[in-house]
Amino acid sequence: MPDPKEPDFSDVESGSSSTAPPPAASGGQTYTVVPGDSLSKIAKRFYGSAGEWKKIYEANKDVIKDPDLIYPGQTFRIPGA
């Protein structure tokens, strides 16, 4: 039996939001770097424009330390075009 002196918080409503986007859905498109690749080349392949390289960089900042320096064998998430 609930203690009548204890406040009841069962009707509390809550919510949350963020300026940050949610993580990319798992199972999305990925690409493995081959020799001679650059972010610009990969961007052109997937988006048709080398200028979109930053989209790939932003989605893979955890593995890309320097956008000018990517290595064969690295696998990147490719955000939706």
Add this chain to the structure above:
Amino acid sequence: MVVYRRTLSTLALGLLVAAAPACKQKTDRAAAAPDTSTAASTPAPAAFAVQSVEVGKQIGSDKRVTSPSTTFAPTDTIYASVATEGTAPSKTIAAKWTFGSGKLVKADSQTIAPSGPEATEFHIVKPGGWPAGKYKVEISVDGSPAGSKEFEVRR
């Protein structure tokens, strides 16, 4: 004169030693197929970290508390804004609201993919009005404590 020549030699040797790591770095970069067309001199991404936790009655479009407060009225909506920096593919920020000596009021979480300075807000509202007393919101990131804030509801 001999002393002068020796000094010059020492200086030259010092310059060579100082230049050696730069040459090594250049070689490494060349092996990794650099792309000068994307020559963004962006520093390495910062590690994700909570910068601050603020509570208040209102937030702005930037999800930050417009006027931090630690005292609320029973009818107020209470906001907690968590300012973070750094990048990560996925981080779960959780807020646990408690009353008095630890009675759970509400728990909520938000999973984000931050790419720099961000703010995440949590809010609670009680249609029947908040009981007067002391409250606390504890923030955790992926289950690890990352900050807390105490506040009070007064009638």
